[in-house]
Amino acid sequence: MTTPPLSDESAFAALEAGRDRVRAELAKTIVGQEDVIEQLLVAMLAGGHCLLTGAPGLAKTLLVKSVAQAFHLKFQRIQFTPDLMPADITGTEILTETDSGRQLTFVPGPVFANLLLADEINRTPPKTQAALLEAMQEHQVTAAGVRHQLAEPFFVLATQNPVEMEGTYPLPEAQLDRFLFNVLIDYLPEAQEIEVVTRTTSAKPAPITPVFSAEEAIAFQSLARDVPIASDNVSYAVRLAAASRPHRDGAPDFVNNWLNWGAGTRAAQALVIGAKARALWLGRTHASADDIRALAAPVFRHRLLLNYRAEADGVTVDDVIQKLIAHVPTP
Structure with a gap:
């Protein structure tokens, strides 16, 4: 049974x-x-x-x-x-x-x-x-x-x-x-x-x-998917991922200078479901922008591809992630 x-x-x-x-x-x-x-x-x-x-x-x-x-x-x-x-x-x-x-x-x-x-x-x-x-x-x-x-x-x-x-x-x-x-x-x-x-x-x-x-x-796992998240925070996750894509409209200069490849839609999905799961683990009943920012590094770390200029400048992936968080306005 x-x-x-x-x-x-x-x-x-x-x-x-x-x-x-x-x-x-x-x-x-x-x-x-x-x-x-x-x-x-x-x-x-x-x-x-x-x-x-x-x-x-x-x-x-x-x-x-x-x-x-x-x-x-x-x-x-x-x-x-x-x-x-x-x-x-x-x-x-x-x-x-x-x-x-x-x-x-x-x-x-x-x-x-x-x-x-x-x-x-x-x-x-x-x-x-x-x-x-x-x-x-x-x-x-x-x-x-x-x-x-x-x-x-x-x-x-x-x-x-x-x-x-x-x-x-x-x-x-x-x-x-x-x-x-x-x-x-x-x-x-x-x-x-x-x-x-x-x-x-x-x-x-x-x-x-x-x-x-x-x-x-x-x-x-089922409960984590039911945790509410505001639409503004979903948009925030999407904007973070989109801002990491070089040579796209609105991409910041540091992204164009240091990245060969940015995060795709799966990264935005990871930010949202991760934010929900983090809120649940911490005993909260809703996901916030703080949850998204807290998970930006582990979500983006393996999805951003640095170029040779970034390596020459001594820039790490985590450096780029922190600049992305500072660049994209928080809802």
């Missing part, structure tokens, strides 16, 4: 009751990184996939695993390497002996999970990276012409090392655009880094106790 879906009232009450418990459970293994945790959880409530970008050793993998435990989700991890094949992700058909003779049987790959950790996704060539596209967009896998539906909820949380490091393959733009957020994980302040070293070189941390269930996660 299937569990009946939660009503909006029940889902909101469950989220209110469990929000602080989730933070406490994640604090058992993760020190600091409050903004990173918030953006990751907001992406989950919005039903989107998320990139985690940072140098090795910053607990990206541990964070994703801890979130899966807190939400009691089926967790799978793929270590992306240069020799990884698409079938290693999606699954393959093998010849098996049955009562009626030999038959081809589909063996599901690790993508059949609620939360898939694509660890160091830019360590594998584009052909294998693209194997995730159908799963991310359609929540299904096609093998030998047969569609296999993935269980809900389904999230891809992909970690990647900075592209300047050796042995990396930059993700194609089509796949990058399917990630709702690109969350940047940076080094901790000294005091928090001391706490990490102290913790990890002493007793093992207490195990994480699940707070929510997969069914509740699905209810939270």
